[in-house]
Amino acid sequence: MTQYPLLFTFLDKVEGKEFLAEVAVxxxxxxxxxxxxxWMYGINPGALAAxxxxxxxxxxxxxxxxxxxxFDIAADEPDFYDFRARARKFFEEDDKESVAEWESARERVRxxxxxxxxxxxxxxxxxxxxxxxxKVTFNPQGNMIDPQxxxxx
Amino acid sequence: xxDKCAPGWSPEPKLHHIWIHWGGRTYTSFPKHPQVDxxxxxxxxxxxxxxxxxxxxxxxxxx
Numbered sequence: 001m002t003q004y005p006l007l008f009t010f011l012d013k014v015e016g017k018e019f020l021a022e023v024a025v026x027x028x029x030x031x032x033x034x035x036x037x038x039w040m041y042g043i044n045p046g047a048l049a050a051x052x053x054x055x056x057x058x059x060x061x062x063x064x065x066x067x068x069x070x071f072d073i074a075a076d077e078p079d080f081y082d083f084r085a086r087a088r089k090f091f092e093e094d095d096k097e098s099v100a101e102w103e104s105a106r107e108r109v110r111x112x113x114x115x116x117x118x119x120x121x122x123x124x125x126x127x128x129x130x131x132x133x134x135k136v137t138f139n140p141q142g143n144m145i146d147p148q149x150x151x152x153x
Numbered sequence: 154x155x156d157k158c159a160p161g162w163s164p165e166p167k168l169h170h171i172w173i174h175w176g177g178r179t180y181t182s183f184p185k186h187p188q189v190d191x192x193x194x195x196x197x198x199x200x201x202x203x204x205x206x207x208x209x210x211x212x213x214x215x216x
Contacts, residue, residue: 047182047197049192049196051192051193069170069181069182072168072172072181075167090179093179093200095199095200098199
């Protein structure tokens, strides 16, 4: 089994009750490959796992699952501020064991013991965070796509 | 497994996932389909901070 400490950014919009939220998730996940199956385990947010036959498939599933959690929160909460508070709680709830595993994988990347070809190495990642803004003005400059996933080093 | 290792746990079905509550924490991405891969259970157990030995006794694939 090989583990990879990944950094991701998802940029998207979430529609709730009478609001539209612009969400930027700057998170961490641990990718694991064993016997031809890939798993993506969330670190921040922690309450998330996804699987696939390839790294790309598992990553796509992870993104989809994360967005579905935000959609579930949006369906529950009565307004933008409650949505933001609940989404932040979801993002910030992690567990020490998973964080330690991610840090250990990062050490192995630094020592050159593991590499994931085709991905950018990020030696100085910013702390994980979720930015949520209420969308009240609209123009084409607001359209964005996700930056490429990176390996923490 | 949760009945034995996380007494008092509660499920909360949502539109896309089932939320699992226990010990003041919530696992928000448990799949709704009937057959769930063990990785989801492993992550849920860890996230909810369920006793590892107990969960491994109940589900062998978690070892």
